[in-house]
Amino acid sequence: MRPLKGLIDVRDLRVYFPIRKNFIEEIFSRSRLYVKAVDGISFTVDEGDTLCLVGESGSGKTTTGRSIVKLVQITGGDIYYKGINIGSMDEKEFRPLRKELQIIFQDPHASLSPGMTVGKSIEFGLRLHKIVERDRLRERTLEILRSVGLEPADYYYDKYPATLSGGQKQRVAIARAISCDPRFIVADEPVAMLDMSVRSKILKLMVDLKREKNLTYLFITHDLATAKFICNKIMIMYLGKIVESGPSEEIFSNPKHPYTMALMNAIPDLKLEKREKEIPRGEIPNPLKMPSGCRFHNRCKFAMERCSREEPELVEISPGHRVACFLYE
């Protein structure tokens, strides 16, 4: 076994979700069907990194993020946090660590309890993890609100989420995530539901907080432009597998996997010269009917005969830059 590395070290992570069948089928058929949401991925996140996980819907990026903070049951593999295997821990064992591993969800309208004021929502975690003394709760909460730019903090303290805008709600969600002094934050599409002008502000807030509090991020997004803006390392996922990973500048200046290139090509930008785009055909396949061999081969313009038979391994082609494609063997 290779030595443990980084703050988070994920090894051969697999998350399969069983397909529920109806009663009769359940009795008569032996085989169970699974959606292999994450199918054997390994990566490390070093302290201070912002690692972006990029992919389309159904690529397994959210499931990967959620398994690290133990919101989904993993099927196989290990997840090490500071050298401790949290993958196999049960909820009780994991609880003391939960405050160090936090998550920010995509939809701020759904992730805040509508019946709790902003203040109460933040105090909940502080109290649960006994971060501060009871008499300092309010004081600490106001401090946190100020640090995410919700000022005057007194005013927001007593607000209910329904009275806030999307951007303000996402600030509360961020406040809640940082309230317990975490080391590591999974940010699952934190700006996808926000307007352009709000997006830039939230991203800036996240960058500032990271610097101030020495945070490490796993930033999940479908948007390569956002990824490029915020991360120093990047990982591209397709149908439960990593197809390419490496330092951000390297990937953006020198993309290798045909899927990465297709993604980059497809982003609408503000340039006015109309270029003919080469867009791969089809859509991400149904994970129940996983293509044989390389999972991208039926949409890939470089596909060779071999690609439909064998699955390419993720191999290092230059320092830190890994690709899973037979073109680079």
Next chain:
Amino acid sequence: MKIISVKDLKIYYNTSRGVVKAVDGVSFDIEREETLGIVGESGCGKSTLAMGLLDILPPSAKVSGEIILEGEDILRKDDEELRKIRHEKIALIFQDPMTRLDPLMRIKDHFLETFHSHRPELSEEEALKLSGDLLEAVGVSRETLNYYPHELSGGMRQRTMIALALIFNPLLLVADEPTTSLDVIVEAQILQLMNNIKKEFHMSIILITHNLGIVAEMADRVAVMYAGKIVEIGPLEDIFISPVHPYTQGLLGSVITLESKNLVMMPGEPPDLINPPTGCRFAPRCPYALDICNKDEPPLEEIKKGHSVACFRAKELAEEKNYYLRGEASERAD
């Protein structure tokens, strides 16, 4: 040739908190085979405007102004005439095709229902043949007619919606965030398709979106909406290369692209449409605001051919240009 002229359109909603002025005096024209991009952030009234064009607003909405289609004001039409105009003259595609297709109806029933209500003389066989042709024209196989909506992928559903919208070869296609719920690669496919059918079917398109990248790719002209009003309208090149209105400048500067280094941080948030600020609605957030901006509302005035701006300092800004794009605002925010 003008396909449609909207004049001083106002759409107000009565709510328990007061009157929401969702669209407040909007005017524009659309030429044949032209794509007009309408951009703005959530709550600027762009979707209400789309529904207003087909007069499919909820009963709480009060509409005034004119929408002239082929010389006639469609707001003065009765229900039966309107029913004909919808779909035959103006068709609409929405953001989320799953919520617009009936989950209990096969795709073919969606087509047959539309044919039946607009062309009752057509036999089922003919209607199905036409439907199949349309599906093939948008890149979906004929067999899809027998499927239920849930059996299709997101991209296929949106293609099917487009085929349904094309049935009567409408003059105008109103597309309200047509690709927002799709992945980037599928989005690019759908945009390409829309550009192709526009030429093939000689349609005009109103493309409503918050995504400026899509507008850059699709539109001939752009209208920027803020708090229920058009603040700037003009040819795509003018708006994207030399935007004049401070809001347009800020919006363009805050888009994250692969080239982004600094991002613009526009201060504040859009106003409440029940109590919009007096004067210019952007004034409280505007780095250039003068006293007059807080008192009087700036009219939408042409600064050069086809390019109009609603700003008291438009002339100055057009010359001095691009406070935001020079990067001062982004530095300040750092």
